[in-house]
Amino acid sequence: MKNLLILGAGTAGTMMANHLRHKMSKNDWNITIVDQYKTHYYQPGFLFLPFDTYTEDQVRKDKKKFIPKGVNYIQKKIEKIIHTENKVVLEDETLNYDILIVATGAKIAPEQVDGMNGPNWHKNVFDFYTFEGSLALRNYLREFKGGKMVVHFTEMPIKCPVAPLEFVFLADSYFRKKGMRDKVELTYVTPLGGAFTKPKATAALSYLLKEKNIKVVTDFAIESVDNDNNQILDYEGREVPYDVLVTVPTNMGDDLIKRSGMGDDLNFVPTNHFTLQSEVAKNIFVIGDASNVPASKAGSVAHFQAETLTDNILLYIDGKPLKEEFDGHANCFIETGNGKGLLIDFNYKQEPVEGKFPFPVVGPMSLLKETRLNHFGKMAFKWIYWNMLLKGIAIPFVSRNMSKLGKKLN
Amino acid sequence: MELNVAGKTINLTDDGYLADLSQWDKDVALAIAKEEEVALTDAHFKVIEWVQNQFKKGEALSVRGIKGSGVIDIKEFYALFPGGPLKKATRIAGIPKPKSCI
């Protein structure tokens, strides 16, 4: 028997376990998946939890529920990959592998900025990228009487890069509904040159910030969080004061990648952009947020990668050349508040543009345009995630590679 | 968009960044630096080289990341490229502007 080992039972690892158990011979291959935690969180739901749109139970389920029969699930902490010996060290045992899939994701690292997880962490300085942060923020907002809310992200890359912008749009909507929008000053702080950075999106969407009366501070490279004076400071000495700070800290791969000597400065694993084979060893593949490929860190991206990676693992076993197929395809719904949303569909080369999706002319979804239907798409994504994505079921009419049909390209 | 440098035509993206790093050379850097009102010195070129290497390795670029560069610290980075050092340094180095997905 040979061993295929998957590290991480999050979005990407769970998908791979489902794809591969169906495709690989049960007589020849053991499949094992390892994760430290019991609970699978629907991370896109962390955007909605603070606004009481979702409850705790809508964003968490038992991980085991999604692991198919015939796959061995081990709930333990992974200490280290020894890639020169094809071994993985867990807290109290060592596993051997013939093929390894790294799907250990990315997580927030607030300790990278002075003062960020200081005395006010989860008191008036919050993240919404963890269940704990998102929940603490919900409880804070339920009692919030008004003041300055600053929404900020530290540096790229972050998971779901539009999430901070969506947060500030939803906050506007939430305070409006509560009849207290006039008591809240909303400021969006970004390290980049603008709230939007791609030419087509900037042209199509800049009105949103004006319409919602959101102030924007650009090129802000945060140096520290000043907990005594409730302000963030950048390296040029600029100060942005807040009553409540909602921040997205630096995102990094797990420390296990560092311990294994396999990562870059942010603990992301160098990976071939098109085949998803690691650059560390031929029998190691990387999927989802754990890799350094220049695609968005998103569940939809992991879904498209999983289809290519499944084919490539089977080709690798047969000793055939891998498909250089993955194109960076991402498909993301973006909340703009007041029951509306946007949809973007793009890849490594093609920036998001306007058009219709998935069918030209008839849509029914509109790209890069605010519609109610796109908001329903975002809400439906939760159902699709739990019932289709994790199980490795293909989404009808949406192919792994980005389609140019229906897009206004010039 | 295009830029003419020493008789060569350099292709630029809509936001004025080099479309293709292989067209980059010192003359191109000097021409772009002039537009950015930065007078390039050896210290600038050391940073440019580091930025280009990070890009070629596929590493994310950030102001904080400069700390680990071993070339300069963050205060010096701001002093060399005042007002948006990352935006300016990447443009002069001929690599894409740090972006988000929209």
Ligand SMILES: Cc1cc2nc3c(=O)[nH]c(=O)nc-3n(C[C@H](O)[C@H](O)[C@H](O)COP(=O)(O)OP(=O)(O)OC[C@H]3O[C@@H](n4cnc5c(N)ncnc54)[C@H](O)[C@@H]3O)c2cc1C
């Ligand atoms: C606020 C927010 C909003 C988002 N919105 C969207 C959206 O609208 N659309 C979208 O497509 N995506 C969205 N995403 C992104 C999406 O959730 C992630 O891209 C996706 O979950 C990545 O899957 P992954 O398997 O790579 O990582 P994860 O799902 O994070 O899984 C990694 C797993 O590895 C395990 N692990 C790591 N290290 C170890 C170790 N040492 N030992 C044992 N186990 C370990 C972890 O416990 C974890 O279970 C959002 C994310 C956030 C935070």
